[in-house]
Amino acid sequence: MRGIQSVVSLSLLLGAWAGPVEKNWQSKAPRNPAYPLDVVDKLEESIMPNVEAWMAKRAGNTNNCTLENAAIRREWSDLSADERKEYIRAVLCLQSTPAKAPKDKVPGALSRFDDFVATHMTQAGTLHSPNNLFAAHRYFIHVYEKALREECGYKGYQPYMNYDRYVDDPINSPMFDGSDTSMGGNGAKSDYPGIAQPFPRPYNLLPSAGGGGCVTEGPFKDMVVSLGPKSTIVRNIPANPRADGLGSNPRCLRRDVNKFSAAGARANYTYSAIMDNPDIDAFYNRYLGMPQLKGDVHPWGIHNAGHYIIGGDPGGDFYCSPGDPAFYFHHGMLDRVWWIWQMQDPENRAHAVPGAAAMTMPGHGGMSSSAMKAMFETVDVDNNNKKTRRADIHDAVVDLGWTAPGVKLMDLNEQLGGLGGELCYIYV
Ligand SMILES: *[C@@H]1O[C@H](CO)[C@@H](O)[C@H](O)[C@H]1NC(C)=O
Ligand SMILES: *[C@@H]1O[C@H](CO)[C@@H](O)[C@H](O)[C@H]1NC(C)=O
Ligand SMILES: [Cu+2]
Numbered sequence: 001m002r003g004i005q006s007v008v009s010l011s012l013l014l015g016a017w018a019g020p021v022e023k024n025w026q027s028k029a030p031r032n033p034a035y036p037l038d039v040v041d042k043l044e045e046s047i048m049p050n051v052e053a054w055m056a057k058r059a060g061n062t063n064n065c066t067l068e069n070a071a072i073r074r075e076w077s078d079l080s081a082d083e084r085k086e087y088i089r090a091v092l093c094l095q096s097t098p099a100k101a102p103k104d105k106v107p108g109a110l111s112r113f114d115d116f117v118a119t120h121m122t123q124a125g126t127l128h129s130p131n132n133l134f135a136a137h138r139y140f141i142h143v144y145e146k147a148l149r150e151e152c153g154y155k156g157y158q159p160y161m162n163y164d165r166y167v168d169d170p171i172n173s174p175m176f177d178g179s180d181t182s183m184g185g186n187g188a189k190s191d192y193p194g195i196a197q198p199f200p201r202p203y204n205l206l207p208s209a210g211g212g213g214c215v216t217e218g219p220f221k222d223m224v225v226s227l228g229p230k231s232t233i234v235r236n237i238p239a240n241p242r243a244d245g246l247g248s249n250p251r252c253l254r255r256d257v258n259k260f261s262a263a264g265a266r267a268n269y270t271y272s273a274i275m276d277n278p279d280i281d282a283f284y285n286r287y288l289g290m291p292q293l294k295g296d297v298h299p300w301g302i303h304n305a306g307h308y309i310i311g312g313d314p315g316g317d318f319y320c321s322p323g324d325p326a327f328y329f330h331h332g333m334l335d336r337v338w339w340i341w342q343m344q345d346p347e348n349r350a351h352a353v354p355g356a357a358a359m360t361m362p363g364h365g366g367m368s369s370s371a372m373k374a375m376f377e378t379v380d381v382d383n384n385n386k387k388t389r390r391a392d393i394h395d396a397v398v399d400l401g402w403t404a405p406g407v408k409l410m411d412l413n414e415q416l417g418g419l420g421g422e423l424c425y426i427y428v
Pocket of ligand 1: 064
């Protein structure tokens, strides 16, 4: 007995001696050895001491959220095949669970999955004003993840897409190779025109990568897209029966898995956005690709670059983009990038909100920049399209209609402990 005990304590001692003790979150989130850590992954690892110090500083104020009990959001190809299938099952489940959105307002919502799409459409101003873009999307992903877990029995957390892993060949990547462990394949060849971009020639167009038609392979090949289109540029899609795009318009999922777009989301872009922009507005603008960096030949900004890795319909539609299930992987990555940026200097950055010098999100999906700007003039819009001008940022409410209760914008900044502890997750 005694002998065994001392062997155990000796090996513990040796373990501690032999090198850094593996942290709880690392052992719970193994990485896929096929993908060596990129510069952003390394940056993420390097923030953990800051995160620990920030948690210690906020002790008693993190609503019982700790690094030990925090959820872990992982990269898609770090998940095992079974874990990916389980995630896919949950998304398909959400797509076959009845909608909660009122039928008179959103006759086109076929499922709980569509409730989120409809919310992104009706709350577009709230979700995309400079004040709200980061925080409201953090909340949006959180409530989607919650629906997967609580309504569809999913035990994991929302995965993200590290674009850099797939830049060279997104079509054959674990995200989009069309296998049963992917998020569905590319779209068929079509007359997809590419996507206009707010940059001088020749960067004013993100060219088609050859797809744009219906997705024919993988778990979402039979998916029915119903809401929209509202701002898409994809040709030959029937118009929605309602001007607001909320009517029923059943059609296939269309994609143009696009390596040109992906090139604007290489890790060096993400790294530079985080490290070269200590100011929140500069970071925000860079994230949106504005203004174009001198000589940059992939100037889309990681936000648009990530969206147009799939583009298509509804993925390329400003309003309806969450109708492609890959949306949540992309915005998960963006949320991760925001967190890594925040944790460079939590004291000054954790509660910084873009605004004063933030540029308006460039028009996309066929929308002009002036139309975008008009949408953001009054920032809080409820489900009945009632607009409230906001005086103080601390009063700002993010209202996600029938998908989630309205919450204070400033309660969404702390990923570890925000919303009374409801937000409690890290990225690995
Ligand atoms: C934190 O945990 C303690 C002990 O379980 C509990 O009494 C308290 O209500 C919790 N606080 C919050 C904000 O959840
Ligand atoms: C990232 O690297 C690519 C080459 O792989 C280069 O063209 C681009 O300018 C770099 N971008 C930044 C922001 O460093
Ligand atoms: Cu959005």
